[in-house]
Amino acid sequence: MTNTQELVRLSAAQMAEKIRSRDISSRELVEAELEVIEAAEPSIDAFLHVSRDEALAQADDVDKKLASGDAESLPELAGVPVAIKDMIVTKGIPTTAASKILEGWIPPYDATVVEKLKAAGMPILGKTNLDEFAQGSSTEHSAFKRTCNPWDTDCVPGGSGGGSAAAVGAFESPLALGTDTGGSIRQPSALTGTVGVKPTYGGVSRYGAIAMASSLDQVGPVARTVLDAALLQEVIGGYDRRDSTSIPKPIPPLAQAAREGARMDLHGMKVGLVKELGGKGYQPDVEARFNEGVQLLQDMGAEVVEVSCPHFSYALAAYYIIMPSEVSSNLARYDGMRYGLRVMPPEGMEQTAANMMAVTREAGFGDEVKRRIILGIYALSAGYYDAWYGSAQKVRTLIIRDLEAAFKQADVLISPASPTTAFKFGERMDDPLAMYLSDVATIPANMAGSPAMSIPAGLSKDGLPVGFQFFAPQMRDDVMYKPAAALEAALEKQWGGSIYQSMKTPWLGENK
Template sequence: MSDLTKMSAAQLAKAIAGKEASAVEVATAHLDRIDAVDERVHAFLHVDREGALAAAERVDKGEVTGPLAGVPIAVKDVIATKGVPTTAASKILEGWRPPYDATLVERLRAAGTVMLGKTNMDEFAMGSSTEYSAYGPTNNPWDLGRIPGGSGGGSAAALAAYEAPLAIGTDTGGSIRQPGAVTGTVGAKPTYGGTSRYGLIAFSSSLDTPGPCARNVEDAALLHSVIAGHDPRDSTSIPQPVPDVVGAARLGASGDLSGVKLGLVKEFAGDGSEPGVLSAFHEGLEALVKLGAEVVEVSCPHFEYALPAYYLIAPSEASSNLARFDGVRYGLRVGDDGNRSLEEVMSLTREAGFGPEVKRRIILGTYALSSGYYDAYYGQAQKVRTLITRDFQSAFERVDVLVSPTTPFVAFPFGSRTSDPYQMYLADLFTIPTNLYGGPAISVPCGLSEGLPVGFQVMAPTLADDRMYRVAAALESAVGTLTPPAL
């Protein structure tokens, strides 16, 4: 049999079910791959070799079955995993082992997937490059001197380095799609509320969305179908059936998009985008037209305000959510020598435990929510969010999906944007509007620029996740998947 680490999740599941390979063999191959390359990539913060092999043995014994039984998976370290370290890449949670599993982890275990470990990320999912991890950056397998995107750079890099065939990410402003774009992998943000947030360490509660990461569209859809669905433990979870995303992906792979209308967003026409990114995107668009799709230019006039609105809403919610990290109940505690007040212990703990980007956003959010400024900043941002939602709704009256590049530029060198937060925030320029709206979106590779991957974004109406999978799979059928350079 061919190299197990190069096979797709669907191929591995079929091989395991057909007894052509055992789940233990598959898990061992991926654990060995991690041993061989992760010192250079640093995709993982924790590798659970013992737990992975035990889970694989249960599949081989027939104790667990499912469409992805025996398939290895990596999980972003912002998601609670019982007994396995969960740090959100922050010193303030160093060594914390949750006493429970997140809902989506329960579903992954029930489906028989084999969790290899926890992946690196920007601290508390705040960043676009995985340079803000308290445990060091992750390197892009396409060029180890460049960023793998963020905040979920570890999950995307693990896929591109063939350390795992599947991964879980979370998307608050583009943290699944943007890493997918710059690593040449597939990243999908489901409809907000379509996947449970129970057990997800909160950054921005009205935006956070867990979702699938994979090397091809069908695998992403298979993973989506496993983790999605209503969860009564999450008050924002949608009590509706999951769309047939797997069927839609397979339909799209047939290469027929007759009657499908693609909305080309006028406001994303190219300002600030690298020429090579735009060239690869338009080549992808032409490929979809050849498959029968029709392109319609649409205007979403309030999209240009999405970035400032997001950077008021998300930090405001973060300043509230991160107040729980006080050095009292769990995690890091600094200065508790019996001579300091509770307030002093909290202050010292947060100073030592939070990194610079997290502190920046807490301060920004606290200011935006403060007396006298709430209406001027947070309140206005919420009004802009409503206008952006209306832009989406109006556009979807004319077209089936919206399309754009996923990011304005390819993976950039380490350190080139950390001194200018605004330049870093621009990485999410095209992804943020969908988060404010709540709809689904996916990034799929559409080519290369300067030898580095370019992502093509497909955005769909809320609860129409199947539409984005159909279009993404059609594009993939036309342009193919990308193969990273050998490590």
């Protein structure tokens, strides 16, 4: 194995230790990741933009501080690179939301989470692909390219954040940021064998994250280990006065909880198995791996009890009223007047502002975005607002109450993260309802604002990853990190190593 292969297979925590001890430099690490990106991208297509020069300059800055003996003042992940979903604005680096309507736009400012990454000394490798404006579950709706699953390049990586999940899963980056509106971090993490976390709503600033559905969106980490996800969430989390939904409370001790969980002792913890998230519609391999994970939790001392969240059955329907309604409002700003794409009416059409907006949106938005805008406008229209949007919000309240009741019976809740493993390209493109069902297990956490996480639970008979989901109470993100880290450690003990030892990685020079 080459030095590059050895470096990129380390966890982010291990990379940070080696940088701090001067075993490797941040530049060496960034160069190794850039080498893998160059080799992998023809197969994976995870990146929309690679910021090579910026990443190397940021790495050099960290190395200079270490050389001057300033190691103690550097944050724990200093020098460890990260990729960013192209739904999050980056000063001087193109941000497109994978849409033609923003093609070529270079933001004049950084999102709060990007400011925090830079303050932590983390080089930014580039911007990752996604479904246009984060609207999709397969990353097939990007205006520019489709991203492939590193476990099987004929399969989707999930969505909308398939680029971030695929980049981490393919060893192109040890860490990435995503946004999760109905499962857009956790579902692709389940399909790519990565760890994906949706923090408590308001626990991570949304300032500078392009809005899809404002009451549901949340920025969160993608990683290959639970500890790495905890360390990254601690970097990006915390109060931000520029975000009106930001919670003015300290970040829970996430990394500490993950390290405690790695000891594999869960005595005294009560785990709630959500009755409604399983059964019909769930792939047998998914349920088999999930049940094996449940047994491991019990073997480590956890008490597993079944809990019922009866209104979860309505979560998908309610979500697909609330989300498009907010999408139709948020995307109204893309009108060709202020920034982004502008298309003038063709010859023969009256040259009015209204016609310019119409032809700009026709050219700039893809089919899925148009579909959701139309759904949202309908749900918010006179005569339908109370019947549709108002009723969906009432269902949302019932889902919140279901979770509150469930957390009185258990410390943490569990379910599969996705009802299926990765599916083939094109398999669901002609059936939007089948595509929407991909998020049936992840949506409840967004509706309630609760934190949730997906970790790899093993492989299907076809060799594709299966995701295991944890839910925790609001602002208690640390509660899910402990059992997640415990299950991760137990599974690795059972497998004799990481799940990634089963992945074929020809872009790393390995074919077995």
